Amino acid sequence: VPDAQARADDKERRANILVVDDRPEGLRVLEFVLADLGEKVISASSGQEALRLTLKDDFAVILLDVRMPDMDGFETAQYLRSRPKTQHTPIIFVTGLDESSENIERGYAVGAVDCLFKPYLPQVLLSKVRFFLDLYWKNDALERAKRRLELEISERKRAEEERNRAQAELLQGQKLQATGQLAAGIAHEINNPTGYILSNLATVREYLRDLSQYIRDGAVEAGSAPSAGGGALPATTQAKTIGMKEVEFLLRDFESAIADCITGAERIRRIVKGLREFVHPDETELREVDLSRLLESAIALCSNELKYQARLHHEVEPLPKVICFPGQIEQVFVNLLVNAAQAMGSRKGDLFVGARTEPEGVAVSVRDTGPGISQENMAKLFLPFFTTKPVGKGTGLGLHVAYKIVQAHGGRIEVRSEEGKGAEFIVHLPLRPSGEAQTPRKGDDPS
Amino acid sequence: MNAPEETIANELPERPVVVCVDDEAAILASLQRLLRKESYEFLTTQNPGEAMDWILQKKARLVIADQRMPSISGLELLELVKVCSPRTIRVMLTGQSDLTGVMKLNKIDAIEHLIRKPWDVEELKGIIRELLSRRDGQMNGNSPTEA
Numbered sequence: 001v002p003d004a005q006a007r008a009d010d011k012e013r014r015a016n017i018l019v020v021d022d023r024p025e026g027l028r029v030l031e032f033v034l035a036d037l038g039e040k041v042i043s044a045s046s047g048q049e050a051l052r053l054t055l056k057d058d059f060a061v062i063l064l065d066v067r068m069p070d071m072d073g074f075e076t077a078q079y080l081r082s083r084p085k086t087q088h089t090p091i092i093f094v095t096g097l098d099e100s101s102e103n104i105e106r107g108y109a110v111g112a113v114d115c116l117f118k119p120y121l122p123q124v125l126l127s128k129v130r131f132f133l134d135l136y137w138k139n140d141a142l143e144r145a146k147r148r149l150e151l152e153i154s155e156r157k158r159a160e161e162e163r164n165r166a167q168a169e170l171l172q173g174q175k176l177q178a179t180g181q182l183a184a185g186i187a188h189e190i191n192n193p194t195g196y197i198l199s200n201l202a203t204v205r206e207y208l209r210d211l212s213q214y215i216r217d218g219a220v221e222a223g224s225a226p227s228a229g230g231g232a233l234p235a236t237t238q239a240k241t242i243g244m245k246e247v248e249f250l251l252r253d254f255e256s257a258i259a260d261c262i263t264g265a266e267r268i269r270r271i272v273k274g275l276r277e278f279v280h281p282d283e284t285e286l287r288e289v290d291l292s293r294l295l296e297s298a299i300a301l302c303s304n305e306l307k308y309q310a311r312l313h314h315e316v317e318p319l320p321k322v323i324c325f326p327g328q329i330e331q332v333f334v335n336l337l338v339n340a341a342q343a344m345g346s347r348k349g350d351l352f353v354g355a356r357t358e359p360e361g362v363a364v365s366v367r368d369t370g371p372g373i374s375q376e377n378m379a380k381l382f383l384p385f386f387t388t389k390p391v392g393k394g395t396g397l398g399l400h401v402a403y404k405i406v407q408a409h410g411g412r413i414e415v416r417s418e419e420g421k422g423a424e425f426i427v428h429l430p431l432r433p434s435g436e437a438q439t440p441r442k443g444d445d446p447s
Numbered sequence: 448m449n450a451p452e453e454t455i456a457n458e459l460p461e462r463p464v465v466v467c468v469d470d471e472a473a474i475l476a477s478l479q480r481l482l483r484k485e486s487y488e489f490l491t492t493q494n495p496g497e498a499m500d501w502i503l504q505k506k507a508r509l510v511i512a513d514q515r516m517p518s519i520s521g522l523e524l525l526e527l528v529k530v531c532s533p534r535t536i537r538v539m540l541t542g543q544s545d546l547t548g549v550m551k552l553n554k555i556d557a558i559e560h561l562i563r564k565p566w567d568v569e570e571l572k573g574i575i576r577e578l579l580s581r582r583d584g585q586m587n588g589n590s591p592t593e594a
Binding site (some may be wrong): 184187188189190191192193194195196197198199200202203253256257260263264304307308348 | 471473474476477478480481515516517542543563564565566568571
């Protein structure tokens with residue numbers, strides 16, 4: 001029985017019963033009879049007092065005498081009903097048998113749920129009150145169960161949010177770590193072109209000076225030749241003039257210096273673009289992107305790690321656009337590329353990067369010719385903190401995070417490897433994230 | 448790469464040879480154009496093996512090596528130069544901004560001078576000139592000609 005259960009939960013808890021009568025003997029009789037119920041009986045000797053008491057406490061049931069001076073039972077009931085707190089509190093009118101049916105009707109109209117006629121049998125009174133107490137305790141049990149559930153739900157929500165936040169932090173942390181690992185290489189990749197761009201610009205400025213001098217000299221020569229009638233040309237101008245051979249060299253080399261500058265600046269632009277996308281911390285919007293571009297950005301970011309570790313073979317078909325969190329997917333590519341490069345270690349291997357369209361989406365493959373993955377390690381590959389790299393080289397988060405990101409996008413990572421024959425990681429991504437991944441969530445546990 | 452012309456007249460003092468090795472062609476081309484009018488012969492190659500040959504055959508006075516190269520690191524090359532051609536001045540060229548790495552490099556005596564990418568054009572010219580002139584006294588009176 002719910003009420004029994006609810007009360008068993010807390011033996012101290014008792015329901016309040018309000019009895020209202022202007023005559024002290026009437027109150028005493030009610031108190032005496034109701035004492036058997038074991039609940040708390042509170043008495044009021046007027047409608048006003050009853051209203052005051054209901055402001056403060058909750059009542060399971062109110063027994064209201066009809067005939068009272070100043071404010072009678074009807075009026076009191078009306079007030080009680082008009083207040084939200086007592087709007088639904090059961091009111092039993094206690095009235096004389098001689099009461100006119102008109103008054104009884106009025107009693108029900110203002111909100112009575114039952115009537116008790118004086119003189120009454122104590123059992124009848126008890127039975128009626130018990131009925132409403134029963135309701136009260138059932139309601140109370142429901143209310144408590146509801147609160148418990150609400151509490152549980154909010155706790156679960158909080159735990160879920162906590163988990164999501166931890167997940168986001170893990171993602172961002174691993175990204176920062178990867179950025180840190182890549183930073184030296186990225187700086188190198190930027191410093192190299194910057195070096196020759198600046199140097200070339202300084203050189204072509206010299207070229208320009210020489211060339212303009214040549215042009216000015218030519219103008220002087222052309223201007224002075226007919227009028228001077230020979231020999232009047234200052235010797236210094238002659239000496240400054242550079243030869244035709246030199247001019248041809250300058251013009252030719254000017255062009256290739258500028259071409260190098262453009263190539264170098266393009267390279268910097270590519271790296272910075274990749275980096276900007278990659279490190280963006282709060283990626284909350286799904287975007288439609290060309291995965292081959294993302295893959296190129298990732299390769300640009302890792303180019304320094306890859307260049308000295310592997311010969312890169314790049315084979316990307318034109319791909320359909322994919323809706324995803326681009327920074328996260330780039331993080332997946334970076335992790336796989338760095339992993340592959342590190343797997344090959346000092347003995348330079350081949351790295352094959354490919355992308356193709358699949359019936360249900362797009363597949364991006366990163367294959368290395370490193371030592372491969374043992375059967376034993378295959379099972380642990382995506383577990384957090386699992387690493388076969390020497391201390392300081394890896395934290396064991398790269399593949400774990402890649403797994404989570406891909407899973408959150410509704411995709412999967414396929415691994416093919418044979419010991420001694422390298423490894424291939426294939427990221428299968430749907431054209432748009434499926435199901436719950438629509439919101440910027442951070443994936444579930446791999447378990 | 449432009450190989451040095453053989454000097455015909457024995458009496459003419461030879462132009463000092465500077466060898467530069469970097470895996471990036473654009474770096475070499477930019478240095479080549481920058482130092483075109485300098486008094487020394489500036490030879491560039493992407494191949495550390497070729498650089499080593501030139502250093503030995505042409506008795507290079509100075510070598511500039513990039514740190515990160517696919518086959519051998521600049522440091523390894525300079526260590527080799529130190530052993531095989533101790534009189535050749537060893538300069539490291541690096542794009543690495545990792546300060547601790549650079550500090551470590553600084554302490555290694557295989558490297559006599561460190562030039563960072565991106566370099567300052569005038570500073571680079573000045574450094575090479577200064578290094579070449581500094582070693583003059585030790586070079587059997589084979590002083591470089593000034594243009």
